[in-house]
Amino acid sequence: MANNNEIAPSISDASVNVAELIADDYVIVCDTNVYLGLYRFSPDYANFALDCLREIQEHIMLPYTVKIEYNKHHHSLFKRRQDKIENSIEDTMKLIEKQQNSLKNSCATLITRQFPGAHEFQDEIDEKYNELKTMLTDYFQERSVLTLIQDSWTNDVVKTFVERLVDSNQIMQDLTRDMIYSICEDGEKRYKKQVPPGHKDGKTKDGIRKYSDLILWKEIIQFAKEKQKNIIFVTDDVKPDWWNIENDKYELLPQLVQEFAKDTKIRESANDGVAGPSMKIVPFVSSDFYEAISNSMNVPKSDVVEQALKITDKDYIDMIEYQAFDSIYDDLKYSGFQYVDESALTYVGSEGIEEWEIDKHEFSSFRMVERDDDQIIYELIYHVEMSSNSCDYWGKDDDTKEIIVSPSYKHGVMGQITISVVRTVDMLMDFEDSSDFDSSEIVSGDFEETSYESCFVDEDDDVPDAYTTCPDCTREINTENDGGNGFCVECAPNH
Incomplete structure (x- = not known):
């Protein structure tokens, strides 16, 4: 028994x-x-x-x-x-x-x-x-x-x-x-x-x-x-x-x-x-x-x-983890504030965020979400570090009419994204290793700010070669932060 x-x-x-x-x-x-x-x-x-x-x-x-x-x-x-x-x-x-x-x-x-x-x-x-x-x-x-x-x-x-x-x-x-x-x-x-x-x-x-x-x-x-x-x-x-x-x-x-x-x-x-x-x-x-x-x-x-019996979900994920991230790379790069909370960033210039630079990414974990017939859906989680720039609109050049913007503000964020991968299992090929998948997409992302660098020095710091003071914020003005109308670059748009 x-x-x-x-x-x-x-x-x-x-x-x-x-x-x-x-x-x-x-x-x-x-x-x-x-x-x-x-x-x-x-x-x-x-x-x-x-x-x-x-x-x-x-x-x-x-x-x-x-x-x-x-x-x-x-x-x-x-x-x-x-x-x-x-x-x-x-x-x-x-x-x-x-x-x-x-x-x-x-x-x-x-x-x-x-x-x-x-x-x-x-x-x-x-x-x-x-x-x-x-x-x-x-x-x-x-x-x-x-x-x-x-x-x-x-x-x-x-x-x-x-x-x-x-x-x-x-x-x-x-x-x-x-x-x-x-x-x-x-x-x-x-x-x-x-x-x-x-x-x-x-x-x-x-x-x-x-x-x-x-x-x-x-x-x-x-x-x-x-x-x-x-x-x-x-x-x-x-x-x-x-x-x-x-x-x-x-x-x-x-x-x-x-x-x-x-x-x-x-x-x-x-x-x-x-x-x-x-x-x-x-x-x-x-x-x-x-x-x-x-x-x-x-x-x-x-x-x-x-x-066939030795092939597991993990074997498959090991084969596709880099390919899956590469497939959504451009989507993440041009995602703007879709996965980053703009309100949680220190300051974003009026021209908005540029494309993100993917500085580092690392596969974290996965889970099988659903299997329906011969189709399997996985979710892959990655830890990601990104950086980007933003700038303020300063106006247009009187002669060339080209848009003038401020020097860049630098933003660094870190968090994780979840990628959904749809795989069709074709067992008619004797379970040969396959790194194929039908589709992939980012289903969620959550990033927090890890660094911020203004293009201008803090108002409490000494401004080298300052030649005047902004009447609004009393910040010292030099050639780098001169708004061109007697005010600093941050106050100039208000006048």
């Missing part, structure tokens, strides 16, 4: 012994996204994941709502998967050739301008890109992508797997229409209070669809209570209305764990005066689940799969 005190029941933990949990009569329930996710994996990883699921197939229960959702989407995903794998080498080769031609066109400009060695440089470019094309061809040949397509995926093997669950009667009783309407009514109240799960869907979905997560959750609870079964729950919906995510660890929300325990407990009034125990739930994201099965039930992993 497994010692449940040895595991953290709310953490997705690849070291959990799934075989022992199954021996303790745990039932496995997978969310729709787990089955649909198989279509998005590389052939190597998809076959490994299927091997894991087949190993524990007789212990899986299929929620009725999962069956309905799966049937809606599996056909289009299967077709998309086949097309994408078959076109992967062609599409990637086209991308390489496009970049090659673009760079050669740039070299043609150098040749036209008779830069020395430009022809040789262009030849070297061709040589390197030809090497890259050879690497790409070898990559696909080594992984036998075409063989995998012909042998394993000539038919929809995931659909076959799900149909076997249904044929074996490993499917939960569907909820009545009245029960679903009741859950939706309850969901409307829960979502207003942001009670998980599913309240994040309330903003993006409509009708009954926005309550699909809650309906699934209630279906699992009902099954666990009626059958008095502990549950292994696997889902790749990693939005914050299911999980807390910290340091690449996924923790099922405590509210959900408590609700599961409370609602699966058999009360005395329903059991001849004897209270039953609460059922337990052990959650996983699919990558942890497959690794846990592999470790505890000896399902072999290929080297590519081992590589």
